[in-house]
Amino acid sequence: MVRVTINDQVLEVEAGSTILQATERLGIDIPTFCYMKRLPPLASCRMCLVEIEGQRKLQPSCATAVTDGMVVRTNTPLIEETRSSMLDMLLANHPLDCPICDKGGECELQDQVMAYGPRESRFRDAKRVFHSEDIRLSPVIIMNVNRCIQCQRCVRMCEEVVGAVALGTVEKGMDTAVTGFEGSLASCDQCGNCVEVCPVGALMSFPYRYKARPWDLAETDTVCPHCGTGCQLTVGTRKGEFMRVRSKWDEGLNRETLCVRGRFGLDFVASPDRIKRPMVRRDGALVAVSWEEAGDYLQRRLSAVEGKAAGGLASPRLPNEMLYQFQKMMRTVFRTNNIDCSSRWSTPFDALGPLVKGFYSRAPLAEVIGNDCVLVIGGNVTEENPVTEYLLRDAARRRQTGLLMLSARPSRLDADARAVVRVLPGGEAASLAAVAGIVAASKDLPDEVLVGIGATMGGPAVATGGDEPSRLAAALLEGRSVSVLVSADLLRSPLARETLRQLSNLVQVLRALNKELALQFLFDRANQLGAWDMGVLPAALPGLRAVADDAARAIFEQVWGAEIPSEPGADFDGMLELCDRGRMGTLYIAGSDPLMSYPDRKFAERALRAADLLMVQDAFLTDTAGLADVVLPAASYGEESGTFTNNEGRIQKVCKFREPVAEARSNLAIFDFVTALRDQSLRPSIQREIFDEIARFVPAYEGLTQDGLGADGAFTKAALAPPTGGFFALAPAPIATGRFMLVTGNCLFHNGYLSEHSEILNTVADDPYVEMGAEDAAQLGLSDGDQVVVRSDQGELTAQLKVNKRFPSGLVFVPENYRALRLNSLMRRGEYPCPVEVEKAHAAFGTSTAAGLGLGAENFGQGSAGGSP
Secondary structure (H helix, E strand, O other), rough: EEEEEOOOEEEEEOOOOEHHHHHHHHHHOOOOOHHHOOOOOOOOOOOOEEEOOOOOEEEEEOOOOOOOOOEEEEHHHHHHHHHHHHHHHHHHHHOOOHHHHHOOOHHHEEEEHHOOOOOOOOOOOOOEEEOOOEEEEOOEEEEOHHOOOOOHHHHHHHHHHHOOOOOOEEOHHHOOOEEEOEOOOOOOOOOHHHHHOOOOOOOEHHHOOOOOOOOOOEEEEOOOOOOOOOOEEEEEEEOOOEEEOOOOOOOOOOOOOOOOHHHOOHHHHHOOOOOOEEEEEEEOOEEOOHHHHHHHHHHHHHHHHOOOOOEEOOOOOOOOOHHHHHHHHHHOOOOOOOOOOOOOOOHHHHHHHHHHHEEEOOHHHHHHHOOOOOOOOOOOOHHHHHHHHHHHHHHHHHOEEEEEEEEEEOOOHHHOEEEEEEEEOOOOOHHHHHHHHHEEEEEEEEHHHHHHHHOOOOOOOOOOOOOOHHHHHHHHHOEEEEEEEEHHHHHHHOOOHHHHHHHHOOOOHHHHHOOOOEEEEEEOOOEEEEEEHOOOEEOOOOOOEEEEOOOHHHHHHHHHHOOOOOOOOHHHHHHHHHHHOEEEEEEEEEOHHHHHHHHOOHHHHHHHHHEEEEEEEEEEOOOOHHHOOOEEEOOOOOOEEEEOOOOOOOOEEEEEOOOOOOOOHHHHHHHHHHHHHOOOOOOOOOOOHHHHHHHHHOOOHHHHHHHHHHOOEOOOOOOOOOOOOOOOOOOOOOOOOOOOOEEEEEEOOOOOHHHHHHHHHHOOOOOOOEEEEHHHHHHHHOOOOOEEEEOOOOOOEEEEEEEEOOOOOOEEHHHHHHHHHHHHHHHHHHHHOOEEEEEEEEOOOOOOOOOOOOOHHHHHHOOOOOOOO
């Protein structure tokens, strides 16, 4: 610690702290333009100058470290004169168009001039003009370069935080101008973070432009619905109409940053595609009716299927309270444990439950990725959890965290990683087993650990190149603290159970080596962890307590006043099987579209049609709703309040900022409506009271109150009880098909069907595409931008080719979020990745000149970051 005196106040701060950081602790305001907490100091704006005793010149407080005994003054006449002069220079060329500038009312230059600026300018020359008209840099970003004050925040944010490098500068001195490559942002993430950090009106949001003034807006702090990172954001509405989204610089793990989906993708709430009235099926068609008519119809249909099996699927985008009430309704009113929260994978609870209960770290992401090394397993963080990617990049670059990547697909983070291991999709289990074996063999561990791990080492070789697994193991051994981030994408594989078990092996070995250990999942849905916690699973009650546990069941039977079936239920795949066999009476789907997401469209459609009664509760008329017997219009995001539990285990408020559309009702009100048709009731049924019940009976949420969540939310508790002696044998190797392997997932601009209803995201998103490696494309005679056909044994699709030089050989990726592609029509139930062939579109209906390159596991990884096997 060092001692510093600032304006006659004495303060002790950590060595290396800047003067600006010290003044913030004392509550002393120093104006800045170029400074941002998460960026290295630039010291270019000269607004934060201070006097330091013993130094002749004023010094920038943002870039000057405190030394022991330093004496600083922040408000002398010389400082005030200098600040005024700097502002006078900025205004010399700044257009005084505040009445028409979108930044009016929240402009930092405006504020600084009012507080520190001159009353009259000494400059009389004509103002410099770069362009007479604003420049449309992208569909969502527009620029008036004449207003730019050269703080470089936007350029540095784009390069150092987002990693996109879409903005730069041209010319020098007073002629310096910020611009995109050749005047556009073609390679940009379109995240709008440059707009957020711009202190003036140089960079503006085109969708929001001229729609409202800041003082016209009613602003609501809430949480983003697009992925599990849990970014906090502020929604602005005007007379109930959605206007814009912005972030707050000092709240939430995201602080001032958002991704394109969070900043521009919330306009789906105002989509014209919303369901406005209940609908029932008459003469083969859905007909809009009143709630009363829908109730009469539904009551008759429910009576007709009394005694037959029932099942329920709820979306992990719904708040905790709705999910908790849904599983309670299914278990006590419909008397079934056939409950699930995902149609994209079958959750192997026997492997997942012990891992989550034994190792999941409910702690701030900043702490988790602050460990010595961070191992990211599976998926593509860049496209699934963009803001998490920003934080990981910051940790790797500024905090020297050792970033380790193990996945099938490359991501932008590979450039900052110390080791990158490319594996076959489904080969993660073998890779993790190999790493665990290397780590275990290098240290003196107890015999039971060595014996347990030794049993996993006789399996197939890891499908990677060079010595990357050894490098990864060496990095894990070197670090005193290790974090493991696991993409939920791994759960898609039929080998998910084995992968989770090998992950359990690895973390047990690391714990046996006395490593400080943290583990979190990277979910691509806003409340996936909350859905698990709430017991929206066929084998687990709230709190991830087993349904078969008599004591656990007894607790909830007493609370709910109803008996709970003792046998674990069917997951969604099992429910479809029951439908297909004619054994499903009522299938209740809330907020999900399995006809688009289940990995076998033909089977899903046949099974859904075979259900005696298909009930869909949703805000949009999805493909699944189009097959329903009854459609109930539900409130969308922003039209009801509740809570989400993000990837960190942080519970956050989701706040209402508009009224439900037309006759749509809140999800809780619809559950009450359905329950009443069965002559029963759910108590409590008010959101706040349901939260209180969760806080009493779900251990991780014990003691929490809504009033105590605060701006940044509150953390649920991790009562870790790691399993002992639970080592698992290695999984069988993925099957080599001799064809391309098709994997799917999210793309940057779309995440699930909600984003497809965003007019802005549809404007900025790429057209549907097929991604593959440059080597494979060359062998097929294909070029970037070609129209190609991807064909499986089930079907085919046509889309534009995107060639990625870093993509591994033998792998094909198609994003799942384009309804027109019907991607799941290519897939077969229980088969992932899907074997496919690729050829030019013009050859699809004639003699093919490139009949699909045959590639098996032996070719995988050539030319990738992991090298050849």
